[in-house]
Amino acid sequence: MVRACVIHGAGDLRVEERARPEPGPGQALVAVRYGGVCGSDLHYWRHGGVGDFRLREPMVLGHEVVGTVVAYGDGAYGDGASGPVPGTEVAVHPATPCGVCPECLDGRRQVCRDTRYLGSAARMPHVQGGFAAEIVVPAGQLRALPAGLPLRRAALAEPLSVALHAVRRAGEVTGRHVLVTGAGPIGCLVVAAAKAAGAARVTATDLLPEALRYAGLAGADTLVRADDPDDAGWPDEVDAAIEASGVAAGLDTCLRRVRRGGVVVQLGMLPPGGSPFAGNLVVSREIELRGAFRFDTEFDEALTLLATAPHFDALISEVTPLADAPHAFTSAADRSRSCKVLLDFAD
Incomplete structure (x- = not known):
C-alpha cells in the first residue's frame, strides 16, 4: 500500500492508503518526493471543482511532482526505449495529449481535445493525480533533471x-x-x-x-x-x-x-x-x-532555466510532510503568508 492525498468533495481532503501501482507496458513507476500544491488543487479542495471541471468521484490530487524512477513495465526501458535509468531523479510532465486530434496535429498539444492530465476532473473517470508516494505514468512523460538541479527546486517546473x-x-x-x-x-x-x-x-x-x-x-x-x-x-x-x-x-x-x-x-x-x-x-x-492554457514543450525549457537560477528557491515558502496535507492546503490558500507550498513524500 502507498499513501495518497485524495479529494472526496468540497472540504473533504484525506490522506489514505491505496494499492501500490504496478507499471504496465510503456509505463514507469516513480517514487514521488515533492509535489507542489497548485491553485487548481485548492479549487478542488474548496469548491469541488475548478472552472467548468467538477469533481464526480474521489481523486488523487496533484500534477506538480518530482521523484525517482523505480522500475518500468514491458517495453518502456531497454531494447531501444529511452526512459531514464532506474534511480534517476526526474520531473513528471503531467500531460498526455492524444496526438491525433486537429490541435495536436497543428502543434498545439496544450489544447488537445482528448488529453489526459494528472489530477484533473475534466473527464470521467477522472485522471488520478501525482500526490501519492508512488505513481505510474507513461515513460515518455519523464524528464531527467539537468545537472545541478535539486529535486526541491525542480518541483517548480510545471508552474514555471x-x-x-x-x-x-x-x-x-x-x-x-x-x-x-x-x-x-x-x-x-x-x-x-x-x-x-x-x-x-x-x-x-x-x-x-x-x-x-x-x-x-x-x-x-x-x-x-x-x-x-x-x-x-x-x-x-x-x-x-x-x-x-x-x-x-x-x-x-x-x-x-x-x-x-x-x-x-x-x-x-x-x-x-x-x-x-x-x-x-x-x-x-x-x-x-x-x-494561455497549460503548456507543452516549455516543460523542458523550465527545467533548464531552474538549473541555472537558484533564486527560484525563494518562492518555496513551505515544505510539509504528506501526513499534514490539510495544513499544507490551508497554508497554500493563505496568500497573506505563502507562495509555493510543497508536500514532502519522503517518509
Whole structure:
C-alpha cells in the first residue's frame, strides 16, 4: 500500500492508503518526493471543482511532482526505449495529449481535445493525480533533471512551464514593459519568465503586501497595490499584460493599461459562467486578447532555466510532510503568508 492525498468533495481532503501501482507496458513507476500544491488543487479542495471541471468521484490530487524512477513495465526501458535509468531523479510532465486530434496535429498539444492530465476532473473517470508516494505514468512523460538541479527546486517546473507559455503567448517581450496582474505563485513565475525572456521592465500588481514581496524576489521591477489607484507605481501604459489573478478586475486593469495595439494574455482561470470585460477597448484600441492554457514543450525549457537560477528557491515558502496535507492546503490558500507550498513524500 502507498499513501495518497485524495479529494472526496468540497472540504473533504484525506490522506489514505491505496494499492501500490504496478507499471504496465510503456509505463514507469516513480517514487514521488515533492509535489507542489497548485491553485487548481485548492479549487478542488474548496469548491469541488475548478472552472467548468467538477469533481464526480474521489481523486488523487496533484500534477506538480518530482521523484525517482523505480522500475518500468514491458517495453518502456531497454531494447531501444529511452526512459531514464532506474534511480534517476526526474520531473513528471503531467500531460498526455492524444496526438491525433486537429490541435495536436497543428502543434498545439496544450489544447488537445482528448488529453489526459494528472489530477484533473475534466473527464470521467477522472485522471488520478501525482500526490501519492508512488505513481505510474507513461515513460515518455519523464524528464531527467539537468545537472545541478535539486529535486526541491525542480518541483517548480510545471508552474514555471505555465508561466513560460503565457509569456510566449504575449509575443516578443525583449526590451519591453510587461504588466502582470496577480502575484500568486503563477504570477510570480510569470514575472520571472518575462525577465528571462528579456523584458526590460516588469510591473506586478496584487492586493497583498506579502504576495508583492514574493513578486519582487521573482524579479519584478515595480510593485503596485492593486486596490490603490494613487499608487505611484502604476504605469501609464505597457506593451503587454498578463492576467494571472483569475478575476475580472485584473482583466479590466490589463485592458486599460496596455498600449494601443498591445497584447493582453488571460492566464488566470476566471469563475464559471460569463465574466464582464471592457470589450469596447479591444475594438477601439485594437488590443489582442489571447488565452494561455497549460503548456507543452516549455516543460523542458523550465527545467533548464531552474538549473541555472537558484533564486527560484525563494518562492518555496513551505515544505510539509504528506501526513499534514490539510495544513499544507490551508497554508497554500493563505496568500497573506505563502507562495509555493510543497508536500514532502519522503517518509
